[in-house]
Amino acid sequence: MTTPPTSAVPTPAAASAAASAAGDPAGVDAAAAPSGGGLDLLYTDVEDALRASVRDLLTARCTPDAVVAAYDGDRSLTATLWKALAVDLGLAGLLVPEERGGAGASAREAAVVLEELGRFAAPVPFLTSAVVATTALLASMDDDLLVRLAAGERTAALVVPLSADAAGFRPVVRVQEDGTLHGRVTSVAGAVEADVLVVPVATGGGVALHAVEASAARVDHVVSLDMTRPLADVTLDGVRGELVVGADAGADAVRLALETGAALMASEQLGVAQWCLSATVGYLLERRQFGRVVGGFQAIKHRLADLYVVVESASAAARHAAVTAAEQDPDRTVAASVAQAYCSGAAVRAAEECVQLHGGIGMTWEHPAHLYLKRAKADQITFGTPGRHRALLGELVDLPA
Known part of the structure; x- marks a missing residue:
């Protein structure tokens, strides 16, 4: 997917956003904009068309009554809706380059999809699988798993706590001398729906990423406030995984x-x-x-x-x-x-x-x-x-x- 060029526009909105974080969401001098002032923040025709397609699908299939059913344990909407989004519309591979089996889009298009998913409170693993886990796997030299994720054949979850942030995350899973993984990670989003768990593992040389079949790990569903994005505690006890990103690039x-x-x-x-x-x-x-x-x-x-x-x-x-x-x-x-x-x-x-x-x-x-x-x-x-x-x-x- 390629984005047609559009004319650059001034972006006082970017400056407004920065002021908002400081408690002034309404007014700010556009001259105070950050160095990204030359970025084009306008939605393109491609993004508008993508939004329309996603909204039409969600309007037809993601009604509030169907979403509420998740609080009664009915997860049937997730599977059918995710197939429609990931396979029929091809959204699972938005962030994967075309040469690696994806759509070759960018975070701009993924953001448009997430706006619509938020608008419908859709119970699908787009954020956890198609954004977070997929972005981590872009560092892998083995494209097999990435291709299958992009095609919507499999879903993945990065095994980190829900509250983990980029600056403060530290892995708790360790690899033993025999190559097995040991550790427990709590409150992992996306693990319930995932086929593959992408596990950050602490090693002597840094942080490595291992791909583990979800069926091989213990995934304990926990009660969460938002049942449309369920959480689980993941326990790895002598599980073997496939090294997908080396310790030099995993962190x-x-x-x-x-x-x-x-x-x-x-x-x-x-x-x-x-x-x-x-x-x-x-x-x-x-x-x-x-x-x-x-x-x-x-x-x-x-x-x-x-x-x-x-x-x-x-x-x-x-x-x-x-x-x-x-x-x-x-x-x-x-x-x-x-x-x-x-x-x-x-x-x-x-x-x-x-x-x-x-x-x-x-x-x-x-x-x-x-x-x-x-x-x-x-x-x-x-x-x-x-x-x-x-x-x-x-x-x-x-x-x-």
Whole structure:
């Protein structure tokens, strides 16, 4: 997949995103934009067409009633929906180069997909398999597993805790002299659906990545707040794996995978926030109280206006993170932490406002608002908390403690 060229545009949005992380989401001088000011943040025709295809599929197959079933233990939607996305639309291989069996797209297109998945709270392993695990495996010289992942034939999960961040992750799995792996990793996202576990292993020479068949490991499902992205504790006790990335390159592969995951998860959080804002506005334009539309009350207008600013600022931060990741811009690490520091809170605020402004119906199991609140709260601790990313930002831009 190739992206047609578009004219470069000024990007005050990028500066707005940086200011948002410091608590000023609304206004900032465009001259204060970071060095990525020359990046093109506009969506291309290809990205718009991709969005339309994904949205049409999810509208038809990913209804709130079907998603809620996951909380009753029904995971049937995940398998059918993932096949449609990964195989029929070919989205599993977006980040894999064409010469290695993939679509040859970039983080820009993957971000568009994640916006739509967030908008529908879709219970599929796109983030964990097609983004994080696949990015780690791009460092592998053996293309067999990568080709099968890109084709949607298999799914994978990087065996790290849900809260692991690129700067602070340390592997706990060890390899014995006989070549077997030993260790236990808790709260791993994507392991329940994975066919293959990509395990970071601490060695004397660094961090190596081993591919382990999920059936060979002990995968214990744990109760999580967001059951559309289930967690599991993974135990490796004398399991043998295949070395896919050597100890000289494994640490960098894991760091890049977690950083890319954090950068692109901001787009999922944006999708959550956009759905919450849209659903709330739609409801308040229909709901009547005291003889008038509820959305016409001044206090409600103020809350919606404030929420709109928050969501638009999140859009700027998420898009900047996705584009810098796609372009391998020097500011990509800063952009990823800015996006997570801001978008995590933005999604939670939008979901909380959605629940509250829907009144009584927003508190019920029947209304889908709870799906988005749970997704937003779970995402808030994924790949590093907002506080962790603010601390990282301080180090990255040389702010004093």
